[in-house]
Amino acid sequence: MAYQFEFADVFAYWPELLRGALHTLVLSGLAMVIGMVVAVLGALGKTSGPRWLQWILDAYIEVIRNTPFLIQIFMIYFGLPAAGVRLSSETAALLALVVNVGAYGIEIIRAGIESISKGQIEAGKSLGLRPLQIFRYIILKPSIQAIYPSLTSQFILLMLNSSVCSAIAAGELTAAAGDIQSRNFRSFEVYFVVTCMYFAMSVLFWGAFAAIERAWLRKPSLR
Amino acid sequence: MAMPQAATAPGPDSPGSELGDVIIEMKKVNKWYGTFHVLHDVDLQVRRGERIVICGPSGSGKSTLIRCLNQLEEHQQGEIVVDGVTLNAHMPRIDVVRREIGMVFQSFNLFPHLTALENCMLAPMKVRGLSREEAERIARTYLERVHIPEQAGKFPVQLSGGQQQRVAIARSLCMNPKIMLFDEATSALDPEMVNEVLDVMVSLAESGMTMLVVTHEMGFARRVADRVIFMDAGEIVESAPPSQFFANPQNERTRQFLGQILSGNRTPAPA
Ligand SMILES: Nc1ncnc2c1ncn2[C@@H]1O[C@H](COP(=O)(O)OP(=O)(O)OP(=O)(O)O)[C@@H](O)[C@H]1O
Ligand SMILES: [Mg+2]
Numbered sequence: 001m002a003y004q005f006e007f008a009d010v011f012a013y014w015p016e017l018l019r020g021a022l023h024t025l026v027l028s029g030l031a032m033v034i035g036m037v038v039a040v041l042g043a044l045g046k047t048s049g050p051r052w053l054q055w056i057l058d059a060y061i062e063v064i065r066n067t068p069f070l071i072q073i074f075m076i077y078f079g080l081p082a083a084g085v086r087l088s089s090e091t092a093a094l095l096a097l098v099v100n101v102g103a104y105g106i107e108i109i110r111a112g113i114e115s116i117s118k119g120q121i122e123a124g125k126s127l128g129l130r131p132l133q134i135f136r137y138i139i140l141k142p143s144i145q146a147i148y149p150s151l152t153s154q155f156i157l158l159m160l161n162s163s164v165c166s167a168i169a170a171g172e173l174t175a176a177a178g179d180i181q182s183r184n185f186r187s188f189e190v191y192f193v194v195t196c197m198y199f200a201m202s203v204l205f206w207g208a209f210a211a212i213e214r215a216w217l218r219k220p221s222l223r
Numbered sequence: 224m225a226m227p228q229a230a231t232a233p234g235p236d237s238p239g240s241e242l243g244d245v246i247i248e249m250k251k252v253n254k255w256y257g258t259f260h261v262l263h264d265v266d267l268q269v270r271r272g273e274r275i276v277i278c279g280p281s282g283s284g285k286s287t288l289i290r291c292l293n294q295l296e297e298h299q300q301g302e303i304v305v306d307g308v309t310l311n312a313h314m315p316r317i318d319v320v321r322r323e324i325g326m327v328f329q330s331f332n333l334f335p336h337l338t339a340l341e342n343c344m345l346a347p348m349k350v351r352g353l354s355r356e357e358a359e360r361i362a363r364t365y366l367e368r369v370h371i372p373e374q375a376g377k378f379p380v381q382l383s384g385g386q387q388q389r390v391a392i393a394r395s396l397c398m399n400p401k402i403m404l405f406d407e408a409t410s411a412l413d414p415e416m417v418n419e420v421l422d423v424m425v426s427l428a429e430s431g432m433t434m435l436v437v438t439h440e441m442g443f444a445r446r447v448a449d450r451v452i453f454m455d456a457g458e459i460v461e462s463a464p465p466s467q468f469f470a471n472p473q474n475e476r477t478r479q480f481l482g483q484i485l486s487g488n489r490t491p492a493p494a
Binding site for chain 2: 125
């Protein structure tokens, strides 16, 4: 007997799916913004911080880049309570995503910083700018411009990776999907729809990244 | 904001008399890159308003010398005093000295993400604390002085080399520096753009700015220098007013160098 596709059973759960998708968007968006701050500060520390800080950052980056994301989530959600820090599944998911994207982001932005020529920094010094002013007004924006495609790809990966957060029931789209298919037994239909929704969210983020590039990266920028 | 005016425009052969007090003093300065001894016992005194051209073969230490004056390079021995401040590598506020010393590089080094105007406004706003309006007014004044007010809104990539270098000069002048350093400012330019930059440098020299100019443009040296310095192998070999320097060099190494450079010089000396 041929399988009968039954999408009506999925669309009955539309509000739940939308809530899950919105959750994914907010969770990933927040993680991107906070992760960006971590990445910029970390890259600054790695390129011009004291030795001990560089060492700590190296350890952080290597641990994160060489362990599974799922285990990182478990460490934060199930491991931290042992150290007396109990987080809600939402907060744990956000923290895990930030910690993860931060490590990759530091390395990406550091590569951008290292692409800036020595002459730029010397010009800044000669004008009497101080080291942090040179970083903020001369190095930062061209660095981000140089590595913008890698950075945005990493952010898309982060959004897709957020589906792993369903493992701690963080209430995002994949968790919602799991919930629904356990009730209507329409796993193929549910995951097919969810696939389309992830794809649509990726397109949405790519669009946002392109808009940011047009509005900020290519425009005069002295504030 | 006016540049200091020399009382009279001194001819190239009248050094000393119209010049002010000593603004740069180097005493027995030595510098090494690792074990390589780049500067040997360099002694140099520059007076306010003086225009000095530094020439010499490649690798003789010309760039290193002027980069020590704003401590882009540190020296290991000897004393460098700039406008009353003794420089050393570990001074906490070297930026306070640097803001009074403009520097123009061979490779322009404009900030690519800022327009010509913004390149000129950045330091006045962030270092001098001027308002955006005041910084913009000054920036426009100097872009006009280097003859490119109409390029204010363009980004560096949209400008020719000569235009970029003139923006770089304007950017330094916007800080109203007491000293201007030029490190082969025209060497990276196509020949047809050399003169537009030299013209700006000549008019700056005529306005009474204290200038140290590393260049192989001997026409420029003849026209505006109070003194020409010849360096070889990290030493100041000869230092004399241009008339004497070119007509009657004392040192054999200077004679050799002049023989080579004048036979192949790109720009003829102005009449
Ligand atoms: N950062 C550095 N590390 C090691 N050696 C250096 C460094 N910078 C310059 N040197 C060496 O020091 C010497 C003097 O260099 P400098 O750039 O001052 O010469 P220059 O007279 O300006 O030469 P040019 O006309 O080629 O610009 C050269 O032999 C150069 O190779
Ligand atoms: Mg040089």
